[in-house]
Amino acid sequence: MQKPRGGVDFASLLSIRLCAAIIAASALEPRVLTLRFREESEALPSGPLEVEHRTLEKGLRAWVARQTGQKLGYVEQLYTFGDRDRVECGDAPSGRSLTVAYLALVREAEPDFAGEAVWQGWYRYFPWEDWRQGRPGALDRIEADLLGWAREAPGDAEARLRQERLGLAFALGSPSWNEEGVLERYELLYEAGLIPERQRDLEGAPFAEGGEGVGRPMAVDHRRILATAIGRLRGKIKYRPLIFELMPPAFTLLHLQRTVEALLGVRLHKQNFRRLVSEQGLVEETGGVSLDTGGRPARLVRFRREVLRERPAPGLHLRAGRRALA
Amino acid sequence: MQKPRGGVDFASLLSIRLCAAIIAASALEPRVLTLRFREESEALPSGPLEVEHRTLEKGLRAWVARQTGQKLGYVEQLYTFGDRDRVECGDAPSGRSLTVAYLALVREAEPDFAGEAVWQGWYRYFPWEDWRQGRPGALDRIEADLLGWAREAPGDAEARLRQERLGLAFALGSPSWNEEGVLERYELLYEAGLIPERQRDLEGAPFAEGGEGVGRPMAVDHRRILATAIGRLRGKIKYRPLIFELMPPAFTLLHLQRTVEALLGVRLHKQNFRRLVSEQGLVEETGGVSLDTGGRPARLVRFRREVLRERPAPGLHLRAGRRALA
DNA sequence: CTTTCTTATACTCAATATGAGCATTACTGC
DNA sequence: GCAGTAATGCTCATATTGAGTATAAGAAAG
Missing domain, CATH: 3.90.79.10 (Nucleoside Triphosphate Pyrophosphohydrolase)
Structure with a gap:
């Protein structure tokens, strides 16, 4: 030492x-x-x-x-x-x-x-991260700007490097958006100067108006921290039952699915989601039903704590970057 | 603020x-x-x-x-x-x-x-983490001591809680050792007083001799840090090609497999491991062969960098807690 | 130069897991 | 009773795994 x-x-x-x-x-x-x-x-x-x-x-x-x-x-x-x-x-x-x-x-x-x-x-703060209604419109502008930034790179190698990073992070020309790459995308946008915080950090200027598509700025580097948090959470609900920390004591399967979808920013296939949740033994029925479903009443379920003892990595085994629309 | x-x-x-x-x-x-x-x-x-x-x-x-x-x-x-x-x-x-x-x-x-x-x-430092030759002998003593610690718990609820944590972390009565739980196991051993650092931290006493089965102590809380590192690495090689940071420029598939096994502390099924590695496009042939295999010469391969562009989570998609012996 | 030992490599096969969809059921509001 | 909306049950093709079998190609021993 x-x-x-x-x-x-x-x-x-x-x-x-x-x-x-x-x-x-x-x-x-x-x-x-x-x-x-x-x-x-x-x-x-x-x-x-x-x-x-x-x-x-x-x-x-x-x-x-x-x-x-x-x-x-x-x-x-x-x-x-x-x-x-x-x-x-x-x-x-x-x-x-x-x-x-x-x-x-x-x-x-x-x-x-x-x-x-x-x-x-x-x-x-991250409008480009919500793909539940399909590809977010804000991405048109963002992608164009990012590609411009890549082209402006000093040197050919750097330009290709930037393009590659972009392609990966934003799934350009590929069908597989990876919802866990929140931080990577934010940092690319920051580097490319599309994030208002960048100007503030460089020039000490207060935030300008407009630029809705790149999300609302936050104080200091808090948007980066939030990006880290979202990425971590999106990854972790897949192998840990974290989602139940966010749910009320009793809920319907659709409620659970919608919450997961909200977090991931992606739609999921309903029947398969239910199969997953029940086969994994993640929930058990409470006996109650919910009538305000807008359709057939749904059974209420709750988190089944015993699962923690039974499986090594209980969670919704969704894979990153899969395409599962409703 | x-x-x-x-x-x-x-x-x-x-x-x-x-x-x-x-x-x-x-x-x-x-x-x-x-x-x-x-x-x-x-x-x-x-x-x-x-x-x-x-x-x-x-x-x-x-x-x-x-x-x-x-x-x-x-x-x-x-x-x-x-x-x-x-x-x-x-x-x-x-x-x-x-x-x-x-x-x-x-x-x-x-x-x-x-x-x-x-x-x-x-x-x-972690003799109980190496299952490549089967269940480590040191675990007999460790499990006995841990169960003793659980029984000594003040109160019945606490005793059951401890037993549950043990069962999970050390796969008691279950075939599925989870190699990623390195930190959890270390912390249990520490809490239970089986780790020499514990006595040192509590009483300021220098390390006593003996106690081989619980591993060599380290300075300060460095063994905890190492446990964190091992756990992280064991988890991450499954979805990131980190393993290649540890490999020489060219290697054989068995060399790769043995290295992974060394890190995970588990044996893997040879043919399936090769299938995985090649189907994932993680490596490409260099053209060379290695003659010192002790058997038929093996082709030398190297890491295929392009995979980083192709797949969202390239890695050895092994699942934690599977049982795949040679 | 043949046997034996060791490892490489190619295939096969059954069991699961996954993605996508169809069909039926049971409520509410007209 | 009918339309709308979900819940729930089931099917089916396609991957992905876990576990083997079979064969090939070297080295070392005799």
């Missing part, structure tokens, strides 16, 4: 922030809990790590409770962001700051808690 | 460490790069984040180069550990310390670089 360097001057410039992407979901729309940030945009709940916080996760829970009143259920660490030239909240000290980002899942969307916290549909 | 707290006194107690689990692999054994630590055990390369480090990853690479001379290829962030009561290297300042841990893959095991760095087989 190395001797430590007596770096008090350095350490005093250092701060740790904890940041949470708190997700809830209805059958129609996945939501993220946000705070208003300077009129112009939203931020994720976050705050500095304090000495009282025994663990990072406890610190996070404390901050979220303080800022939004929300109690967190499932919490999982996402990533630690620490580039030196990361942009800070203007009011933070100018030294280096690390942010440890978390994904949290909660069951209910109590709207407008504490006046400050607001649930927002997450596709507001 | 919250106003920042003028916390210089706090900040000065804070330090960030970067830590790397650097993995290489031969057909026989996966290895991890270690440094000697106080006669009694080994440590992973690590060092404090410094102002000059533009990004966390660059800082990590710098430390690893300084301590071991090793150039890193593939690097991926694993997890950030930050519990307040984490034990520190004795020579570190007594304040709080966060460790950002990384997984790195390198191609060659140049042995004994710089006199200080040593490659060690990773099963030295």
Whole structure:
């Protein structure tokens, strides 16, 4: 091991922030809990790590409770962001700051808690990620701009590299959109200068108007954090029963399917989805029925906890990039 | 957002460490790069984040180069550990310390670089994780001790909970060992007091002798970090072509299979493994053959980079917990 | 130069899993 | 009772797996 360097001057410039992407979901729309940030945009709940916080996760829970009143259920660490030239909240000290980002899942969307916290549909920030109604219109413009960016590359090799990355991330000329590549797509858009945060980070300019197709900007690098969270969640519901952290105690199979679809941003084949869920033993009947289906009444089911003991990776074994329309 | 707290006194107690689990692999054994630590055990390369480090990853690479001379290829962030009561290297300042841990893959095991760095087989630290020769003998003792720990639980509910966790993590009474659960198993062993680091952390006692079956201890919480790395790597080679970061430029299919088996700690079915690799288009022939197979000469192949463009998740689509013996 | 040992490589086959669809049932609102 | 809307049950072709069998091509031993 190395001797430590007596770096008090350095350490005093250092701060740790904890940041949470708190997700809830209805059958129609996945939501993220946000705070208003300077009129112009939203931020994720976050705050500095304090000495009282025994663990990072406890610190996070404390901050979220303080800022939004929300109690967190499932919490999982996402990533630690620490580039030196990361942009800070203007009011933070100018030294280096690390942010440890978390994904949290909660069951209910109590709207407008504490006046400050607001649930927002997450596709507001990522309009190109919602393929439930087919290919999002915003993608026409985005693809054109991205291809332009690829062509402008300095040098032929770089141009081809960019084109390749684009092709993969946005499934250009291929039928297989991979819904898990949320972060990769966001970073491409950011690099290509299509994301308003880019201009702000480079020039310190406030957000310009317009540019609806590229989604609403967020404070600091919070949109990147949200992208990380969405990608992680989309991947993980396939092999872990995380989805039930978002569902009410009892629900119908269609409700479950619609919620999954909302998260993945893709439609699924109904009968196969049911087969999957029941064959996997993920749910059991409660005995009740729901009459407000708009059609034949549906049986209510609940999550079957025993599945955790039975299978090594219980989840909806959907494969990324498959094409399963309703 | 919250106003920042003028916390210089706090900040000065804070330090960030970067830590790397650097993995290489031969057909026989996966290895991890270690440094000697106080006669009694080994440590992973690590060092404090410094102002000059533009990004966390660059800082990590710098430390690893300084301590071991090793150039890193593939690097991926694993997890950030930050519990307040984490034990520190004795020579570190007594304040709080966060460790950002990384997984790195390198191609060659140049042995004994710089006199200080040593490659060690990773099963030295996790003997219960190697099922290639069948169920490891060390598990008899471990399971007995773990079951004892479960029985000693205060209260019946807690006892059942412990038993359930055990059963899942160690596949008690089930044929399906899940090789990805490395961290979960390590943490259970730690909680149960079977891991020497536990005693050290609680009582500050140096490591006692013996206890071969529970693996060699490491400095600080480095064994936990290594467990995280192994679990991540075991999971990820299934859907990303990471394995090729560990292979030489040309290799035979059996060499590839043995390396995968070494990492997973499981034997695989030979013919099916080849079918998988070739059908996935993961490799292409180099034209050469290897004569030192001990049998019929084998064709040499190399990684087929184009696969990255063709499939969304190229990898060895092995499923966790399957039972495929040679 | 033939036998034996070892590994490579080519195929086969049954059991599942998956994608897509048809048919029937049971409610609500006219 | 009829139309609309879902729920639910079932079928079927096509992949994907797990597990073998069979044959080929070297080296080493005799």
